[in-house]
Amino acid sequence: MSVGKDLTRGILAENPTFRLLLGMCPTLAISTSVMNGIGMGLAATFVLIGSNLIISLVRSFIPDKIRIPCYITIIAMFVTVVDLVMAGFTPALHETLGIFIPLIVVNCIILQRAESFASKKPVINSIADGLGMGLGFTLALTVLSLIRETLGTGAVLAAPDFNFAGLRIIPEEFKALIVVMAPGGFITLGLVLGFINWLTRRVGVQDL
Amino acid sequence: MLGKLMVIFVGSVLINNFVLTRFLGICPFLGVSQQIETAVGMGLAVIFVMTLASVFTWGIQYLILLPLGLRYLRTVAFILVIAALVQLVEMVIQKVSPALYRALGVYLPLITTNCAVLGVAILNIDEGYSLVESAVNGFAGGAGFALAIVLFSGIREKMAAAPIPESLKGYPIALITAGLMSIAFMGFSGFDLNRLFGL
Numbered sequence: 001m002s003v004g005k006d007l008t009r010g011i012l013a014e015n016p017t018f019r020l021l022l023g024m025c026p027t028l029a030i031s032t033s034v035m036n037g038i039g040m041g042l043a044a045t046f047v048l049i050g051s052n053l054i055i056s057l058v059r060s061f062i063p064d065k066i067r068i069p070c071y072i073t074i075i076a077m078f079v080t081v082v083d084l085v086m087a088g089f090t091p092a093l094h095e096t097l098g099i100f101i102p103l104i105v106v107n108c109i110i111l112q113r114a115e116s117f118a119s120k121k122p123v124i125n126s127i128a129d130g131l132g133m134g135l136g137f138t139l140a141l142t143v144l145s146l147i148r149e150t151l152g153t154g155a156v157l158a159a160p161d162f163n164f165a166g167l168r169i170i171p172e173e174f175k176a177l178i179v180v181m182a183p184g185g186f187i188t189l190g191l192v193l194g195f196i197n198w199l200t201r202r203v204g205v206q207d208l
Numbered sequence: 209m210l211g212k213l214m215v216i217f218v219g220s221v222l223i224n225n226f227v228l229t230r231f232l233g234i235c236p237f238l239g240v241s242q243q244i245e246t247a248v249g250m251g252l253a254v255i256f257v258m259t260l261a262s263v264f265t266w267g268i269q270y271l272i273l274l275p276l277g278l279r280y281l282r283t284v285a286f287i288l289v290i291a292a293l294v295q296l297v298e299m300v301i302q303k304v305s306p307a308l309y310r311a312l313g314v315y316l317p318l319i320t321t322n323c324a325v326l327g328v329a330i331l332n333i334d335e336g337y338s339l340v341e342s343a344v345n346g347f348a349g350g351a352g353f354a355l356a357i358v359l360f361s362g363i364r365e366k367m368a369a370a371p372i373p374e375s376l377k378g379y380p381i382a383l384i385t386a387g388l389m390s391i392a393f394m395g396f397s398g399f400d401l402n403r404l405f406g407l
Binding site for chain 2 (some may be wrong): 021024025026059072073076077079080084099102103105135149178179183184187191194196
């Protein structure tokens with residue numbers, strides 16, 4: 001299969017969040033502002049590319065029986081790198097994402113790509129796959145957080161790391177705080193998935 | 209002492225429920241909640257592993273990583289300990305109690321990648337809990353997960369017979385249901401636990 005196909009597949013056709021329903025915990029927890037969504041998406045993308053690259057390189061040396069612990073160790077190494085870099089350069093974002101940065105280790109998207117793609121395919125394809133899946137995850141987080149931040153706080157693109165309070169779209173008095181709280185995460189994702197199902201059936205885009 | 213432990217326990221089960229408020233362990237929550245029976249099995253397995261993982265990772269952090277100045281290895285060390293622990297628990301249960309193994313066996317391997325387990329380990333350290341407090345928090349986190357997944361599977365069993373719009377079938381309606389449960393659990397957030405337990 002061509003490298004281009006490996007790259008684009010993760011973005012729409014096999015979008016990890018909307019199509020494969022992987023990595024639900026960070027998706028629900030941090031999609032409260034677009035900045036968080038993009039930050040988490042890019043962090044996961046970096047880990048995906050890195051772990052896919054290394055796992056693809058060493059795939060013939062890893063004994064089959066202990067492959068999962070090996071993968072997890074490689075992934076955890078990249079997560080530690082991301083954790084330290086973010087703590088240094090974007091402290092406010094690091095603070096908001098909090099526990100969900102170390103938890104990238106157990107994000108099932110990354111382990112699933114390692115197990116079902118990088119452990120079988122050449123290096124170039126694996127990098128393309130990691131990048132595509134990472135971008136798909138980032139896209140999904142951006143869409144969700146755009147909805148939740150707009151409805152829940154009334155302003156979008158708030159970025160404490162860059163001293164930006166956000167563009168106000170809905171007046172302060174009319175914001176629906178529940179959308180950025182825990183229940184809003186579940187309900188927004190449920191409705192977005194339902195809408196995608198409806199669209200898929202309606203338009204008939206089976207092979208998106 | 210006992211008051212503080214009660215505050216941690218009730219806090220982790222009801223107020224900061226791991227699934228419905230903290231968004232930890234969503235994958236098994238959605239994946240293994242079709243039937244009450246399997247949900248109970250998964251819940252018990254998670255309680256067991258989360259309690260043990262809390263104790264072991266506390267030891268790793270304060271007896272190995274901190275004295276040696278290896279704090280940055282926390283994520284790597286914790287996930288390896290948890291993976292090994294889950295394997296060990298599986299083998300021990302298989303030998304000691306075949307009946308329990310039959311009930312929990314299939315769920316145990318899944319737990320390694322349950323983010324609630326690594327999550328509770330990291331939260332214990334971030335909150336600066338002592339060994340006993342960590343163990344209670346781990347047990348309470350698991351109990352909160354079990355409570356949420358058993359309630360949720362009960363609703364899903366009923367929902368199987370309900371007329372649901374075609375597009376919302378499966379995960380979408382499950383997520384919306386979880387959202388409504390989460391609203392119900394928000395009702396607990398008004399409790400002043402410190403006063404309740406006389407602290």
